[in-house]
Amino acid sequence: MAEACEKITDGTHHSPPNRPRGAFKYITAKNIRPSGLDLTDISYVDADVHAEIFSRCPVEKGDVLYIKDGVTTGVAINNPLEEPFSMLSSVALLKPDRRLLDESFLRYWLNSPETVASLVGRMTGSAIRRLTLTSISNQAIPLPPIAEQRLIVKKLKTLNAYLSSGRAELERIPLLARRYKEVLLDAAVTGRLTMEWRRLNGVGSHWPRAALGSLAQDVRYGTAVKCSYAPEKTPVLRIPNISSGRIDTNDLKHAAFDRNEIEKLALRAGDLLVIRSNGSVSLVGRTAVATSAVEGYLFAGYLIRIRLDQEQVRPTYINLAFAASSTRSMIESLARSTSGVNNINSEQLKSLIFAVPGLAEQDEIARVLEEAFEEVDKVVIEAQSAVRQIAHLNRSILSRAFRGELVRQNASNGAVNVRFQKDAGPPGDSSA
Secondary structure, X not given: OOOOEEEEEEOEOOOOOOXXXXXXXXXXXHHEEOOEEOOOOOEEEXXXXXXXXXXXXXXXXXXXEEEOEOOOOOOEEEOOOOOOOEEEOOEEEEEEOOOOOOHHHHHHHHHOHHHHHHHHOOOEOOOOOEOXXXXXXXXXXXXXXXHXXXXXXXXXXXXXXXXXXXXXXXXXXXXXXXXXXXXXXXXXXXXXXXXXXXXXXXXXXXXXXXXXXXXXXXXXXXXXXXXXXXXXXXXXXXXXXXXXXXXXXXXXXXXXXXXXXXXXXXXXXXXXXXXXXXXXXXXXXXXXXXXXXXXXXXXXXXXXXXXXXXXXXXXXXXXXXHHOHHHHHHHHHHHOOOOOOEEOOXXXXXXXXXXXXXXXXXXXXXXXXXXXXXXXXXXXXXXXXXXXXXXXXXXXXXXXXXXXXXEEEOOOOOOEEEOOOOOOOOOOOOOO
């Protein structure tokens, strides 16, 4: 590295006075991200401080900035700024000899898995681990001809553009899935989802409307008893156990209760649990249906239990109806508070109005939505897996680039030509 660079140094080793405003930007490791230079939390130093730092660390546009201290050691970027600035010693300056080494080639190489592993393995220190300038200077770097370096950089930029585009589309899928579920829920509670089912089964399209209180046999607040993780006591469901319309028992607390409390608060299969209070209004009114697996469990005071009259309404249908946008709007308007704690009480819950189709149609709505949501969730999981594969592919491409497998010399005429290995495929090819 020392032979391929004009200068390898770092910023000041004495943290200077810095402030939110000033004459010159002051760059530290927190500003160096894999995506580039992040100036959202930038501080400044005065001109006299900058002059002293810049005299030993003269950063120019295109130079490589490389984190050499702390947990993010190994991240390299090219400086995008025209203006001069100062740096802390957590960031190294690598100024390549442009006759020998392309600055983008250097940045890609520093970010490649093999280089990161090699350099990070040389870190020293206990409290704060760091790379020394000597270890960076002594690191061996492959130096193909400058023309070949630029072809490698061009090919890497092309492939990164494809990968970034694909990753951006995949990362939109959870949002699209959530919106699709909202559309399905709204169609379900307005009768659009089961129009064809009603036609085939000779069922009328009129849905009576009823207040939740008239559909409930019992509405009750949970216990205020302090709970702990002692497993030998009675399990108590809390807000963390209400997740995406289901009961999640992974984070379960317990408490001791007398027989009277257990008789009043013990859950039965089909009970609807509603979050009544939370700092986030989007969580207030979220629901889950108790299953046979949690029968006999109790529930905490920030939850309300609604025991429905199942001769009128299916708990699964009301659980879904609570998640529909029309219901969410009503709940959030009732619960929203400027105090920092949003709350909906039992009387407000009982006043909520729901359209109530017949029990057979409620069952059909629950069946269709459960199947649809399961398929949507599978797509989200596959998209998340594909994002991880893109990250792996990105690292693999970097590794191949610096093994000489991304471009190679044409032995017949000495020209440098781009070549994909057979197992990589051309840009856009599905095998890539």
